[in-house]
Amino acid sequence: MGYKGKFKVWRGDASGGDLKDFEVEINEGEVVLDIIHRLQATQAPDMACRWNCKAGKCGSCSAEINGKPRLMCMTRMSTFEQDETITVTPLRTFPVIKDLVTDVGFNYTKAREVKSFTPPADLKPGEYRMQQIDVERSQEFRKCIECFLCQNTCHAVRDHEENKESFSGPRYLMRVAELDMHPLDTAADRKKSAQEEHGLGFCNITKCCTEVCPEHIHITDNALIPLKERVVDKKYDPLVWLGNKIRRRTSSDA
Structure with missing residues (x-):
């Protein structure tokens, strides 16, 4: 069964930015990267994020999820409560290029x-x-x-x-x-x-x-x-x- 989830995603570039609120459909078995892709497809087509394999082996989709550094493709939505607001921000240690993409x-x-x-x-x-x-x-x-x-x-x-x-x-x-x-x-x-x-x-x-x-x-x-x-x-x-x-x-x- 799907449900509506609440997300806060950092949007911006090297000159600055802020967290933007999103309400998005979440389905059983999905990971955070699935939701970011859905936001790109439905609400924020210019949102930048880095990814490749979606199997936890390329290391591309690193981000901070609720303040903890994680791979978006390996962070299951089932680990969060359905009424929980999930915050996704770029890696803090490296300069931001755009949205969730940093200069590593x-x-x-x-x-x-x-x-x-x-x-x-x-x-x-x-x-x-x-x-x-x-x-x-x-x-x-x-x-x-x-x-x-x-x-x-x-x-x-x-x-x-x-x-x-x-x-x-x-x-x-x-x-x-x-x-x-x-x-x-x-x-x-x-x-x-x-x-x-x-x-x-x-x-x-x-x-x-x-x-x-x-x-x-x-x-x-x-x-x-x-x-x-x-x-x-x-x-x-x-x-x-x-x-x-x-x-x-x-x-x-x-």
Whole structure:
């Protein structure tokens, strides 16, 4: 059975905007993205929203629904009361282009700053070998659909515009952590770059990124915290410090 639902959708652009009220038909089994499409078809043909697969795998339809960062295509209308007013707004962390579409270019800039996987020079394609436990260790992180909900909800980015230059955010620190775990990666020191180039110290592990991940990746527990621990071991462990000092002295004597 269908019913009339109440929606508030943010309409506007970079110069400003406001929430607009809509009353719209809602049918059984629908998701928020279905309703946005119905509004486009029946009441607001110029409403802008980004979407592609409608299956929770492309990450395109990210928005904030009743204040929580979510994928519109994975948010079922059945999770709301029929008399509840549902508010849909664009991702707050990124500049608005129009209506529900934001400029997420920040994330692509940070992606390019992560040095790519670099295999040993003496290995040819097809010769890579690694233990299954090492494959499984980082497999979880490869589920990321780059919806940028974790980037959007991270308060170190969301509430502090000045951090964006120095802080890559949870999605790309997770990428650094994945590469740091890879036994065949020979790129520059990932732990050092995490701290000095990607702003690992800005993360205070509140787990807000994990809470909004639609792929249920344990970003904080399995990527960021272990990366922080490895950085601390390398930088502050007295035995590691002594070992590095001895190695430097030995190499200089040679």
